[in-house]
Amino acid sequence: MIKRTLQKNIESKWFKGKAILLFGPRQVGKSTLIEVVMKDRGEEWLYLNGDDAEVREHLTNTSAARLKAIIGYYKVVFVEEAQRIENIGLTLKLFTDQFKDVQVIATGSSAFELSSKVNEPLTGRKYEFMLYPLSFSEMVQHHGLIKEKGFLDHRLIYGYYPEIVTKPDEEKSLLKLLANSYLYKDLLMLEQIKKPLLLDKLLKALALQIGSEISYNELAQTIGADKETVEKYIDLLEKAFVVFRLPALNRNVRNEIKKGKKIYFIDCGIRNAIIGNFNQMHTRTDAGALWENFVISERIKLLRYHELDASHYFWRTTQQQEIDLIEDIEGSLKAFEFKWGKMNKVRFPQTFTTNYPDAQTHVISPTNIEDFLLMP
Numbered sequence: 001m002i003k004r005t006l007q008k009n010i011e012s013k014w015f016k017g018k019a020i021l022l023f024g025p026r027q028v029g030k031s032t033l034i035e036v037v038m039k040d041r042g043e044e045w046l047y048l049n050g051d052d053a054e055v056r057e058h059l060t061n062t063s064a065a066r067l068k069a070i071i072g073y074y075k076v077v078f079v080e081e082a083q084r085i086e087n088i089g090l091t092l093k094l095f096t097d098q099f100k101d102v103q104v105i106a107t108g109s110s111a112f113e114l115s116s117k118v119n120e121p122l123t124g125r126k127y128e129f130m131l132y133p134l135s136f137s138e139m140v141q142h143h144g145l146i147k148e149k150g151f152l153d154h155r156l157i158y159g160y161y162p163e164i165v166t167k168p169d170e171e172k173s174l175l176k177l178l179a180n181s182y183l184y185k186d187l188l189m190l191e192q193i194k195k196p197l198l199l200d201k202l203l204k205a206l207a208l209q210i211g212s213e214i215s216y217n218e219l220a221q222t223i224g225a226d227k228e229t230v231e232k233y234i235d236l237l238e239k240a241f242v243v244f245r246l247p248a249l250n251r252n253v254r255n256e257i258k259k260g261k262k263i264y265f266i267d268c269g270i271r272n273a274i275i276g277n278f279n280q281m282h283t284r285t286d287a288g289a290l291w292e293n294f295v296i297s298e299r300i301k302l303l304r305y306h307e308l309d310a311s312h313y314f315w316r317t318t319q320q321q322e323i324d325l326i327e328d329i330e331g332s333l334k335a336f337e338f339k340w341g342k343m344n345k346v347r348f349p350q351t352f353t354t355n356y357p358d359a360q361t362h363v364i365s366p367t368n369i370e371d372f373l374l375m376p
Helices: 006-011 030-041 053-059 064-071 088-098 111-118 136-143 145-150 152-158 162-166 171-180 182-188 196-207 216-223 227-239 268-275 287-305 350-355 366-373
Strands: 019-023 046-049 076-080 103-108 126-130 243-247 261-265 310-316 322-329 332-338 360-364
Touching (some): 019 088, 053 064, 076 088, 145 152, 145 366, 171 268, 196 227, 196 268
Parallel strands (some): 046 076
């Protein structure tokens, strides 16, 4: 069993009088993690699945008396796929307000639906956690740094979804299944997604542009849609934990681009499955962009798991000077360049170092990845 970093974070909030909410993509192990926590504590729990129509009926617009009858003698209640339950926020509020000795946990694979349903009713009554696919740091803890660094090429191609990592002989078929079904299940249930074929075209266009600045107008022309639809679909893809956006750093320095954006995938394996490219790293023309996607996504996982509030940007000027990643933690800036291949001397643009003299600069390659992905 691969131990998840979030386990200790969740355990620290157990029976603190608030609901525990766990978000994340489908198939990343949310249910498994909660079950491990409960088994380690030796507690019995009541399991309620939001995909079950009967469960939805009982938990929608319910009352304290009905909830008491549902709970029975259980002290832990686990609600899976909570976003499927109408007015789930009010139901969870009843749990926290009326049953102080009961710990309720809810998981959801759609931040768009679950967050909007619980934010207002559960103000001050919840702890939120985000579970990603497995991470570099978790795998280092599992079988050591040397072994995991030896898997780097493999991880960039096939990613870190738990089933992909634990079933190494079935990666391609499992990734295709993930990319074609589980990935879109929540999105396709939303009324906003009216053209699934358009979504598929957009994902392929985004997958081919990782590491490059994107334009909504150009994407719209490429896939045959309008700019507003493209922007809306990208927003939903982000809320469904498929992609994330990286804005341009703009601190009013002359020549900095103002509204640039890049889009990366949460998992490199999913990205490669979308475009059907599982070629080995030494043969790929996109190796540098794939490496950039990998390390930025892994860095975000690391900081999120350590509960560090960081903002991330890329930096570029109108003269095409560029830095791959700028990290801002409480006003302290770090600048990173990512190099997959042989590393020559890397110079950070003078425009940046002059205007941001206090920013630390780092070059990250496979040889020193542990400095970036094991320590916040």
